[in-house]
Amino acid sequence: MPTRDSTSSGILTKKMLDFVAAWQGNAVAAAGVAGYSDPKASAYKLMNNPTIIAAIKKKQDALSEESGKRLGKELAFCKTDILNRMWEIANPASAEKGPSFETQLKAAQALSEIFDHHISRTAELTRLLEGKTEAEAEFFAIHGYFPGENNNE
DSSP, X not given: OOOOOHHHHOOOOHHHHHHHHHOSSOHHHHHHHXXXXXXXXXXHHHTTOHHHHHHHHHHHHHHHHHHHHHHHHHOOOOHHHHHHHHHHHHSOSOTTTXXXXXXXXXXXXXXXXXXXXXXXXXXXXXXXXXXXXXXHHHHHHHHSSOTTSOOOO
16 A cells, blocks of 8 residues: 655644644654654654644644633623723822832833824824714713723724
8 A cells, every 4th residue: 555745745643643643842742642653753854844844833723722722712801891990009198008110110111002003193082082972972982882882892
């Protein structure tokens, strides 16, 4: 039975697939789990195969994406929560128990950068507030978004 060359065909054998599935950063261990008789020599050969490398990269990308999705579902805060916390750090209620001056300064600088990027010109602010009530404008100034807008982006 003829064997296929995975480097030229891009098709992996069952053992190669088992190697990729078992790979967690240690090629020798993965080769052993996949059933190669000489894991050390096989690991070296497999890790020099571009098809194997591409499959491992694809596996890593998929794991990273899934991990990010799961983490995103667990995070329960919005932009306003972050801005409010940064404001608390920049302006502590008590000087005795508050964060260091350097931490306060960094929080204030970060807030400055955030707001400079979002509203860089008076004309842009005027356009945003056009047709809004005073109460809506005050809400916007406090929260960074208008009442009724989706603030969980």
